[in-house]
Amino acid sequence: MSEAFSQDRLVFVPGDVDLSRSPLAGHLDAETYVLGAFNPGLTRLASGNLLMMVRVAEALRQPIRDGHVHAIRWEGEEGTQGRYVLDAWPLEHADTADPRKFMLRGGGWKVMALTSLSWLLPVELDAEGLDVVEVHYDRAVAPRSSLQCYGVEDARISKVGEGWLMTTCSVSPERHSTTLYSSENGLDWQFEDIVLDHQNKDMLIFEGLIGGQYWAQTRPLGDLYFAYPPGSEWRAGPSINLAHSPDGLFWKPCRKPGIRPHAATVATARMGGGAPPILTDEGWLTLWHGVEPKEIVGIYRTYWSLLDRDDPSRVLRTDHAPLIEANPELTRPLEEQMYLRDVVFTTGIADAADHYIVASGEADLACRITHVAKSRFAPS
Template sequence: MTRFAVDRLVFVPDDVDLSRSPLAGHLDVETYVLGAFNPGLTRLPSGNLLMVVRIAEALREPVRDGHVHAIRWDDGNFVLDAWPLEFADTADPRKFLLRGGGWKIMALTSLSWLLPVELSPDGLEVVAVHYDRAIAPAASFQCYGVEDARISRVEGRYLMTTCSVSPERHSTTLYSSEDGLDWRFEDIVLDHQNKDMLIFEGLVGGQYWAQTRPLGDLYFAYPPGSEWRPGPSINLATSPDARHWKPHREPGIRPHSATVATARMGGGSPPILTDKGWLTLWHGVEPKEIVGIYRTYWSLLDRDDPARVIRTQDAPLLEANPELTRPIEQQMYVHDVVFTTGIADHGDHYIVASGEADLACRITHIPKTMFD
């Protein structure tokens, strides 16, 4: 694994004040921060950086009285739902599966909301935590939470995609801002189970472009001997206004049959334009136990035709770093996970933001020469 001179955790669960959480005062039970992770990243007009951090707020005792409990938003309040334990598979600490429905049904062990955290220009010091600008569920299609912000700045406007989770749909929702701090809800922009939507930081041919990642339980086989592996891949879409999206005909980045390290993949940081093309950081998942091993990879896409991959690197750019999480290892519930979610230019290097172990926010300074 490549070691970088600047690579550290900058925001961890103990940095969150749950007395200022959107859930505070709604539940007569104890909650805690399961994770403060997967931060969207952008640079503010002041020069400071902004992370929009996913806060997974969980019940301290989800299992009691023969039931497993989940938090749900309900018309401006937060309530608890109880499911009989004999119908639930709780092997994964992040969620539980409900048996007997005829297809896969799950509920979450936490509810996620988004917390803007302002950093110094180098991303290494917390300047302010903006609880007054937290983004919480506000509609039935977000009743199980708002997750995994990704922020792009296009034509002077900030655009933030998020995943909104509910029984109605697992949708991608869009927020916009003029200053990067005050966010306005725009709309649902992608429907059921389309995750990791990343809007390119710039127009291509006068259009907005985005990477998407549709999910499903069925994938069709490539022909025998194909260089590609069937499964989740990074697709592309275009839009005239960033709200109405059309899938692009050509595929984007696909898992390669020669390796299992990227058997499952999805977007990471919003693609940014360099003098060599669009730089995109993405995650590959190697199957292992329940969660798998998450690593960060990179590719360069053609500036005029982002469906064309100019160059990619088979070796991972980032891997989980146990030394970073050692001081908080008593709070860890998964391992081998780094999930990159943001990138910002900082002179001769990029500042890369990631979620580490679904637990904390990691900032890494990566020299631009890594992508030559």
């Protein structure tokens, strides 16, 4: 255990998933396995227990066979359970260097397909998030539309008023969009609609209204960014933006920028949202990820900022030192399953008296729970 945290452990790993109860079970004439059970959305239920919505990346055991690389795809009528099928791509058209995906050659822009399909598994934990109470396979969230045909990924859950809202990334050739689900109990989820269009990711809805409006952090992606002037304290690149909405469905971007990469460090050269912002006595506490460029994926760490309660574009306090880093000791028992290093991706937070319970994906492989003392965010 890290000396910085009272608790820091993996609570759910690929071997904990029963694929005989997967939404894909019985559909494919091919063996699948759990590439990762990770990036869990987190919320506290009315019972006091915690709920993780775990991203299960179910992958083909042998994606390459018969001179082709294969991808899993959902097809069916809107709103139905549909079925899962395999698509085959000639190997000469594909770059298969990354085990999670393959790039298709020959176009004027990047085109990608996945060797896995993700669905969301509700895993109920005890009040401190340290032990699994129940795994709710009957409440799994899986594709139900062509806009989700390559999977549903990376849930973020926010308790707003008396209800729960969950944003997810829905993946398809149509668009890589953000989709919204709602729940009256934090456990049974109803699909609402697309709320953000192509490659606007890591949408985190604030856990409370500001001026009668819903607010959210977003992160639009692109291949082109305009330079800040020489000597600026900011660095051009992916940043955390803000948006607001009267109803949680229709969102307007905020004119003021949100959290931006700082020129003083390359550790956060690329950034995006982590856990939904929660209200403290001082303002909105937001945990986010910064990525330091390294090899293909980079080094992912968790950072924090405190935002003004009435104007979340105002950063009151932040820290260039990471809050949470990847911990190789945690994944040592899973060494044979490792395919990424240096990645921790925080996706949820819950209040627990004198500390926060933070949920993260560790190495795109497993679910990590970390207890962080509230004193960690006090003024220095």
